[in-house]
Amino acid sequence: MLGYVARRLLAAVPIALGVSVVCFALVHLAPGDPVQTLLPPDADAATVARLRELYGLDRPLPVQYAAWLGRVLAGDLGRSIATGRPVAEEIRRSLGNTVLLAGLSVLLAFSLAFVLGTVAGRWRGGWLDRLVTGVAVLGVSVPNYWLGIVLVIVFAVELMALPASGMAGDAFDPTSWDHLRHLVLPVVTLSMIPVGIIARTTRSAVSEAMNQEYVTTLRANGLPEWRVLRHVLKNAMPPVLAVMGLQFGTLMGGSILVETVFSWPGSGFLLSKAILARDVPVLQGTILVLAMIFVVTNLTVDLVQSSLDPRIRRA
Amino acid sequence: MTLRRAVLALALLASGALPPPARAQEQVLRVAMTAGDIPSTAGIPDQGFEGWRFVGYSLYDALVSWDLSRADRVADIKPGLATEWRIDPANNRRWIFTLRQGVTFHDGSPFTADDVLWNFARFTQEGARQFNARQFAFARAYLGNYESIEKIDDHTVAIITKQPDSLLPYNMSFLMLVSPRRSAEVGDDADAFARNPSGTGPYRFSRMVPGERLELVRNPDYWDRARVPRHDRLVLLPMPEASTRTASLLSGQVDFIEAPAPDAIPRLRSSRMQVVTNAYPHNWAYQLNFVDGPFADIRVRRAANHALNRADFTEMLGGVALEGFTNMPPGTAYYGSPRRYEFDQARARALLREAGCTPCRVTLAISTSGSGQMQPLPMNELVKAQLEAVGFQVTFQVMDWNALLQVGRDGREKHPGIHGINISRSLQDPFNGMLRFVWSAQAAPRGSNWGHYRSAEMDALIDRALGEFDDARRLALLTQIHEKMSEDAVMLWVAHDLNPRALSPRVRGFVQAQSWFQDLTPITLAPR
Numbered sequence: 001m002l003g004y005v006a007r008r009l010l011a012a013v014p015i016a017l018g019v020s021v022v023c024f025a026l027v028h029l030a031p032g033d034p035v036q037t038l039l040p041p042d043a044d045a046a047t048v049a050r051l052r053e054l055y056g057l058d059r060p061l062p063v064q065y066a067a068w069l070g071r072v073l074a075g076d077l078g079r080s081i082a083t084g085r086p087v088a089e090e091i092r093r094s095l096g097n098t099v100l101l102a103g104l105s106v107l108l109a110f111s112l113a114f115v116l117g118t119v120a121g122r123w124r125g126g127w128l129d130r131l132v133t134g135v136a137v138l139g140v141s142v143p144n145y146w147l148g149i150v151l152v153i154v155f156a157v158e159l160m161a162l163p164a165s166g167m168a169g170d171a172f173d174p175t176s177w178d179h180l181r182h183l184v185l186p187v188v189t190l191s192m193i194p195v196g197i198i199a200r201t202t203r204s205a206v207s208e209a210m211n212q213e214y215v216t217t218l219r220a221n222g223l224p225e226w227r228v229l230r231h232v233l234k235n236a237m238p239p240v241l242a243v244m245g246l247q248f249g250t251l252m253g254g255s256i257l258v259e260t261v262f263s264w265p266g267s268g269f270l271l272s273k274a275i276l277a278r279d280v281p282v283l284q285g286t287i288l289v290l291a292m293i294f295v296v297t298n299l300t301v302d303l304v305q306s307s308l309d310p311r312i313r314r315a
Numbered sequence: 316m317t318l319r320r321a322v323l324a325l326a327l328l329a330s331g332a333l334p335p336p337a338r339a340q341e342q343v344l345r346v347a348m349t350a351g352d353i354p355s356t357a358g359i360p361d362q363g364f365e366g367w368r369f370v371g372y373s374l375y376d377a378l379v380s381w382d383l384s385r386a387d388r389v390a391d392i393k394p395g396l397a398t399e400w401r402i403d404p405a406n407n408r409r410w411i412f413t414l415r416q417g418v419t420f421h422d423g424s425p426f427t428a429d430d431v432l433w434n435f436a437r438f439t440q441e442g443a444r445q446f447n448a449r450q451f452a453f454a455r456a457y458l459g460n461y462e463s464i465e466k467i468d469d470h471t472v473a474i475i476t477k478q479p480d481s482l483l484p485y486n487m488s489f490l491m492l493v494s495p496r497r498s499a500e501v502g503d504d505a506d507a508f509a510r511n512p513s514g515t516g517p518y519r520f521s522r523m524v525p526g527e528r529l530e531l532v533r534n535p536d537y538w539d540r541a542r543v544p545r546h547d548r549l550v551l552l553p554m555p556e557a558s559t560r561t562a563s564l565l566s567g568q569v570d571f572i573e574a575p576a577p578d579a580i581p582r583l584r585s586s587r588m589q590v591v592t593n594a595y596p597h598n599w600a601y602q603l604n605f606v607d608g609p610f611a612d613i614r615v616r617r618a619a620n621h622a623l624n625r626a627d628f629t630e631m632l633g634g635v636a637l638e639g640f641t642n643m644p645p646g647t648a649y650y651g652s653p654r655r656y657e658f659d660q661a662r663a664r665a666l667l668r669e670a671g672c673t674p675c676r677v678t679l680a681i682s683t684s685g686s687g688q689m690q691p692l693p694m695n696e697l698v699k700a701q702l703e704a705v706g707f708q709v710t711f712q713v714m715d716w717n718a719l720l721q722v723g724r725d726g727r728e729k730h731p732g733i734h735g736i737n738i739s740r741s742l743q744d745p746f747n748g749m750l751r752f753v754w755s756a757q758a759a760p761r762g763s764n765w766g767h768y769r770s771a772e773m774d775a776l777i778d779r780a781l782g783e784f785d786d787a788r789r790l791a792l793l794t795q796i797h798e799k800m801s802e803d804a805v806m807l808w809v810a811h812d813l814n815p816r817a818l819s820p821r822v823r824g825f826v827q828a829q830s831w832f833q834d835l836t837p838i839t840l841a842p843r
Contacts, residue, residue: 032717036724038361039452045724045760047455054448082361083352084449084506085525093525149558156566164562165554167527263554263563265526273351278717 005299012295019291020072020284024065027280033057034081034278055081068284077285082277087285090270095252095289098259098266100172102251104187109194110244116195117202121236122229124207132199139196145257148189152261155185165263186262190255194247201243205236238305245301249294342546342840344822345569347554349686353529356520357509358437358493359453363686364741364831365573367489369551372832373531375491375514378412378431379484383828386593389647390830392488392744396426396515400484402784407479408462412487414470418538420494421513421520428466433495435464445498447505457486479782481789485744517542517836518549528552544836545824561817564588570819570840577633577690583817592635592813593827594644596742599636599689601679601735601807602752604727604766608734609672616804618666618675620656622705627697628810632690637811641801643748644811646829649793653801656808663705674708679735685716687739689812695737698809726759727766735807736765743831745793750777753796753805768805 035051052058056067071078077087113136120132156164168182209215209232218228252267259268267286274282348354348369350362356374360366372381380395396415403409418426436443438454439461460483462475476483497513498505512520515538518531529551533544552569554560557576563569565586575583580590603610610616625638637644641653667675681695682688699709712733714722722730723738740763742748751763754777758764776799780792800806818825824837 030718031714032721035452036717036720038449039456044456044459044762045726047452048724050455051448051452054452083355083525084357084509090525149562152559152562152566156568157562160566163568164566165559165568166552166563260556261559263552263556263559265524269351270526276351276715276717 005303008295008299008302012292015295016288016291020069020288021065023284023287024061024068024280027278027283028061030278032278034280036278038082038277068281072285072288077288078281080274080279080282082273082279082282087281090282091267091286091289094265094267094270094286097167097172097264098252098268101183101186101190101259101264101266102248104183105190105194105251106248108187109191109198109247112191113195113198114202114240117199117240118206118229118233120199120203121206122210122232124203124210129203132203136196136199136203139192139199141196142192143257144189144192144255145261147192148185148258148261151185151189167264186258186264189262190251190258194251197247198240198243202236202240205239206232209233209236234308238309241301241305241308245297249297252290252293252297340842341548343548343550344546344571344835344838344840345550345552346835347552347560347563347569347572349555349557349560349573350553351555352526352553353523353551355449355509356512356523356529357447357505358434358450358491358512359489360491361449361453364743365686368832369835370529371491372516373518373549373835374512374516374520375493376516377488377490377492378414379488381488381828381830381832383830383832383834384826386826386828388829389594389596389644390828390832391648392484395488396431396492397487400487402481403473406475407782407784408476410474410476410483411467412472412474414472415538416470418515419536420496420515421534422494422497422500424494424496426492426515427469428472429469430492430495431472432464432466434490434492437493437498438490445495445503450505454490457489460486481781481784482744482746485746517544521548526553542834542836545839549835564817564819567819570822571825571835571838572817575815575817577635577815580633580635580815580817587820589818589820589822590815591818591825591827592815593829594637594646594811595814595829595831596644596647596748597687597739597812597814597831598642598644598742598748598806598808599639599687599694599737599739599810599812600642601737601809602723602765603806604731604734605768606727606766607731609670609675609677610734610766612670612672613804614666614670615672615675616807617656618663618670618672618705619702619707619807620804621659621663621666622702622707623656623698623807623809624658624701625809626658627701628694631693631697632810635813635815636689637813639808639810641797641808642752642806643742643797647742647748647797649745649790649797651794651798653798655801656804660705667706673706675706676708676710677702677734678710678712678732679737680712680714680719680722680730680733681737682714682716682719685719685739687741687812688716688737689739689810691737694809698807723763723765724760726764728759739812741831745780745796749793749796749800750780753777753800768803770799770803773799773803 035048079086080090116132120129123129152164155162162184163182168178173179215228218231256268256272259266271286348365350365354360354362354366354370356370360371376396378395378397379392381390382393383390397412398415400410400412403411414428437445437447438450440446460476460478460480462477465473467473494513498508501507517534517537519534521530521532523529531549533547537543560572561575561579564572583590603616605611629636629638640655643650667673682691702709719738723736751757753768753773755769755774758767776792776796780789783789783792821841823839823841
C-alpha cells in the first residue's frame with residue numbers, strides 16, 4: 001500500500017511539470033502581456049519595453065520558464081506582477097476563502113445529493129424518483145452564475161434578508177452571524193451543480209445494485225429493508241465516491257463565475273484577475289497548486305475506494 | 316432656588332463636569348469600485364484612473380491638484396502641494412514651483428523641497444535606495460519630457476524639461492508624493508510601505524484586506540481646511556461585476572457605486588437611489604490608420620463620420636452618453652467651432668463613390684470589455700450596421716482588453732491589416748486629449764499616434780502651443796488644434812460617456828465634477 005501511495009505521488013511530478021509547461025505556453029501564446037494592464041493606458045512603448053526588461057519578460061521563453069521552475073523548486077513562487085505581493089501569500093489567502101466556500105458547498109451538496117440519489121434509486125420509477133431526477137437535471141442545466149444573480153435579486157435586493165456580495169471581513173469567524181450570512185447565497189449557488197451530478201450518479205449506482213442477485217438473497221433471508229439498503233449502499237459507493245472526488249477538486253478550483261458574481265475573494269476570482277492581467281507568476285502558481293489538489297484528491301478517493309471495495313486491487 | 320440651580324448648572328457646564336453628549340455614530344462611506352482589486356497604496360496607484368480617483372488623491376497629494384468642486388465646467392488644475400508655478404523668465408525649459416508651507420505627512424514629518432527631490436529619485440533614479448520599478452513605470456508616462464529637478468531653497472524647486480513644455484504642470488498632477496520618513500522606517504521597501512502608507516492627503520490609512528477592502532479615515536489635520544472629509548471613514552471595495560455593485564447598493568451593503576449597467580438605472584431610480592451623471596473628458600472613438608487602407612483618404616474618414624446616427628447610441632445606452640461629434644466634449648475650454656459631421660447617409664455614399672471605395676472594406680480592432688470601453692460589443696455592432704448602410708464592409712477583430720492595448724501600443728506598422736482601433740481614451744488635459752494623437756513625434760510605438768497621422772501644419776501648431784507660456788495665447792492655439800482635428804476627421808467619433816454613478820438616498824453633498832477624478836470629502840451620510 002505504501003509503495004502504491006509513493007508511486008502515485010511520484011507520478012504527480014510529471015503531471016505538475018506538464019501542467020506548468022502547458023499553462024506557461026498558453027499564457028504566452030495569447031496576445032498581450034502583464035505590462036499592458038499594469039501601466040497607465042497612455043504609457044509609451046519605451047516605458048513598456050523598459051518594464052518588460054525589469055521583469056525579465058524580454059528573455060526567451062525557455063529561459064523564463066527555467067528561471068521560474070528553479071525558484072519553485074527552491075520553494076519560492078515569486079511575486080505577482082500586478083500587485084507586487086508574494087504569490088504564495090495571494091494563493092494562501094484566496095485558497096483559504098475558496099476552501100471555506102467549497103467545503104461548505106461540498107458538505108451541503110454531498111449530503112443532499114446522497115440522500116436524494118439513494119431515495120430515487122431505491123424507489124426507481126416512482127414519483128419521488130421523477131422529482132429527484134427533475135431536480136438533478138435542473139441543477140446541472142441551470143448556469144450557476146445566473147442562479148446566483150436570481151438568488152441575489154430575491155434574497156438581497158427584494159427581501160433584504162441576506163447580503164449580496166463580499167465576505168464581511170478578512171478572517172472567517174464561525175461565531176459571527178454576519179460572516180455566516182455572507183456565506184449562504186454563494187454556498188447554495190455553488191452546490192447546485194454537484195447536487196445534480198452526484199444525485200444522478202448515486203441514483204444509477206443504487207438502482208443497479210438493487211438489481212443484483214445478492215439483494216434477492218438478502219431479502220429471502222428475511223433481512224429488514226434498511227439493512228438491505230445498507231449492503232446496497234456499500235456496493236454502490238465506489239462510483240459515487242469517484243464522482244464526489246472529482247467534484248471536490250472542481251469546487252476547490254473555485255468558480256470564476258460564482259466568485260465574481262458574489263465578489264468572493266477566492267481562487268477563482270484570483271485566477272480570472274490573473275488571466276486578464278496576464279499575471280504569469282500568479283497564474284502559474286495557482287494552477288500548480290490546484291493541479292496538486294486534484295492529484296491528492298484523486299489519490300485519496302482511490303485509497304478510500306479500495307478500502308471500501310477489496311475487489312479494486314492496486315498492484 | 317431656581318436661580319441657584321441655574322448658577323449651579325452653569326458652573327457645572329463651565330467646569331466640564333456634565334457628561335459630554337453621546338458621541339455620534341461613526342459616519343462610514345462605503346464605495347463599490349469597478350476595479351478587480353484594490354489599487355496600489357504605494358504612491359502612484361495602478362488600476363487606471365479609478366486608482367487615482369479613490370486611492371491616489373485620498374492618501375496623497377501631488378504638486379498640482381485638480382479643482383473638483385464644480386459640476387458646471389470641465390475640471391482644470393489648481394495648486395496642490397505647490398502654491399504656484401511659473402516658467403523661468405531666463406530659460407523656457409525651467410519651471411519653478413513654490414511649495415506649500417506648514418504641510419505635514421500623516422506620520423508627522425514636515426513636507427519640504429528635499430521630500431520632492433527624494434520622490435523624484437524614487438520615480439527616476441535606478442540606483443537610488445528608494446527607486447521602485449513599478450513607480451518608475453507609472454511615473455514615466457508623465458515624465459516623458461522631464462530632464463532633471465533641483466532644489467532652490469527649502470520651499471522652492473525647479474524642474475527642467477528636455478523641450479519647452481507649457482503643459483508640464485498637468486503632468487505633475489499625476490505624481491503622488493509619499494513620506495520619505497515612513498519609507499525609511501520600512502527599509503525603502505515599496506511593498507512594505509504600501510501596507511502602512513503615509514502621505515499628505517485628506518485621508519489616512521486605516522486597514523487593508525488585499526483583494527477585499529481598503530479602509531481610510533479622516534485626516535483632521537489636512538492642510539486644505541475646506542477639504543477635510545465630512546465623514547469619518549471611507550471604505551473602498553473592489554467589485555468588477557456591474558450587477559453585483561447594483562445589488563449591493565440596493566441591499567444597503569454599500570452607499571456609492573461606480574458605473575451601474577445602463578439597464579439597471581430605471582430599477583435604481585424606482586428604489587429611490589440617486590443616479591448622477593455628468594459629462595467628462597472621455598472619448599469613445601476609433602483611431603484610424605493613415606497609411607494602410609481606405610482611411611488614408613480623408614473622404615473615406617469623413618464618409619464614416621457622416622454615416623453614424625449618434626442619437627441611436629445615446630438611446631441604446633439609456634441616455635448615459637453624449638453624442639460624440641468631435642474629439643473633446645463641448646464645454647472644453649479649447650473646443651472652438653469645429654466642423655460637425657451630422658448624420659447624412661447621402662453625403663456619406665457620395666464621398667465613398669468619390670473616393671472610389673465601393674464597397675469600402677475596413678477592419679476594426681475591438682475589445683470585449685475594458686476600462687472606459689462602455690458596452691463595447693453592442694456599440695460596435697451598431698457602428699458596423701450604420702457604416703454598412705452607406706457602403707462600408709466592416710470586419711471586426713475581436714480581442715480582450717489586454718491584447719487590444721498591445722495592438723494600440725504597437726502602432727499601425729505591426730498591424731497593417733487593421734484600419735481602426737477602438738480604445739476609448741481619457742482626455743483630461745490638452746496633451747492627453749489631443750496632441751498625442753496627432754503629433755508626428757508621438758507616432759506609435761513611441762506614443763499614442765497609432766495610425767501615424769502626419770501634418771506639418773499640425774506639428775507647427777503643437778510646437779507653438781508647447782512653447783507658449785501665456786495662457787490666453789496658448790488657449791487660442793489649442794483651439795486651432797482641436798478644430799483642425801475635426802477638419803481632418805482624424806478619428807471616427809461616436810460618443811462621450813456620461814459616467815453614471817448611483818448613490819444611496821443617505822448620501823448628501825456629492826458634486827460630480829466633469830473629470831476622471833472626484834472629490835468624496837464633502838459627502839455626509841444621513842442617519843439610517
